[in-house]
Amino acid sequence: MTHNNEQFKFVSKALLPTRFGMFTIHGFLDQETNQEHVALSYGHWQKNDAVPLRIHSECLTGDALFSTRCDCGFQLEKALQNIVEYGCGVLLYLRQEGRGIGLINKIKAYQLQDDGLDTVEANEHLGFDADLRNYDICKIMLATLDIKVVEIMTNNPKKVSALEAMGIKVSARQPIDHGVTDDNKQYLRTKTDKLGHKFDLDKLK
Numbered sequence: 522m523t524h525n526n527e528q529f530k531f532v533s534k535a536l537l538p539t540r541f542g543m544f545t546i547h548g549f550l551d552q553e554t555n556q557e558h559v560a561l562s563y564g565h566w567q568k569n570d571a572v573p574l575r576i577h578s579e580c581l582t583g584d585a586l587f588s589t590r591c592d593c594g595f596q597l598e599k600a601l602q603n604i605v606e607y608g609c610g611v612l613l614y615l616r617q618e619g620r621g622i623g624l625i626n627k628i629k630a631y632q633l634q635d636d637g638l639d640t641v642e643a644n645e646h647l648g649f650d651a652d653l654r655n656y657d658i659c660k661i662m663l664a665t666l667d668i669k670v671v672e673i674m675t676n677n678p679k680k681v682s683a684l685e686a687m688g689i690k691v692s693a694r695q696p697i698d699h700g701v702t703d704d705n706k707q708y709l710r711t712k713t714d715k716l717g718h719k720f721d722l723d724k725l726k
C-alpha cells in the first residue's frame with residue numbers, strides 16, 4: 522500500500538550493509554523542497570509492536586567529519602548499535618542540517634559561538650529562530666515502514682510531541698546522552714537551559 526501524499530513520496534529501497542549490521546535504506550523525496558531523506562530499517566516487527574526509533578537531524582560536521590562540537594556523531598553510532606542489539610528498529614535520517622538553517626549558516630553560527638554567543642543567540646543573531654525543524658515527513662516514513670508504536674531514542678521532547686501529533690504512539694523515551702565531550706558540554710547545557718532538552722546535568726559537570 523502506498524502512503525505518499527502531494528508533498529512526500531517513497532521512491533526506492535535497497536540493502537545497506539553497515540559496520541553494525543545489514544540495514545535496508547529507504548529513500549524519500551520532499552517534492553516541495555527537493556530534499557532527499559532516508560530511513561534505515563533493521564529486522565522485522567509485527568503490527569502494533571513498539572519499534573525502537575531514532576529521528577536524527579543531519580549534522581555533516583558531527584555525523585561524517587568527526588566533530589566533537591556537538592554530540593550528533595556519537596548519537597548516530599549509538600542509535601544504530603542499539604537497534605542492532607535490540608534486534609530491530611529504524612533510524613530516520615532527516616536533512617535538517619543546522620536545525621534547519623543549512624550548513625553554511627551553521628558555520629556562521631559556529632563563528633559567532635567562537636566569539637562568545639551561545640547556540641540559540643547565534644541563530645537569532647543571524648535572523649533565524651532557534652530551531653526551524655519540522656517532522657512532517659516522518660508520518661509517511663513510518664506509515665511506509667508499517668510502524669504505529671515507537672520507543673524513541675532522544676533527549677528532545679519536541680520529537681515526542683511531533684510524533685504524537687501525527688498519531689504515532691510513543692510508548693517510551695530512551696535518553697541518548699553518551700556523547701559528552703569537553704568541546705560540547707557548554708552547547709549541551711544551553712540546549713538543556715533554552716531548548717527544553719532533557720539532559721542529566723550531572724553528566725555536564
Ligand SMILES: Nc1nc2c(ncn2[C@@H]2O[C@H](COP(=O)(O)OP(=O)(O)OP(=O)(O)O)[C@@H](O)[C@H]2O)c(=O)[nH]1
Nearest residue numbers: 578579580591617618619620627630640675676677
Ligand atoms: N543552528 C545550529 N545547529 C546546530 C548547532 N549544533 C548542532 N546543530 C544541529 O542540530 C541538529 C541536531 O540537533 P540536536 O539539538 O543536537 O539534537 P536533537 O535532534 O534536537 O535531539 P536529540 O534527539 O536528543 O539528539 C543537527 O541538525 C545539527 O546540525 C549549532 O550550534 N547551531
Ligand SMILES: [Zn+2]
Nearest residue numbers: 580583591593
Ligand atoms: Zn551535530
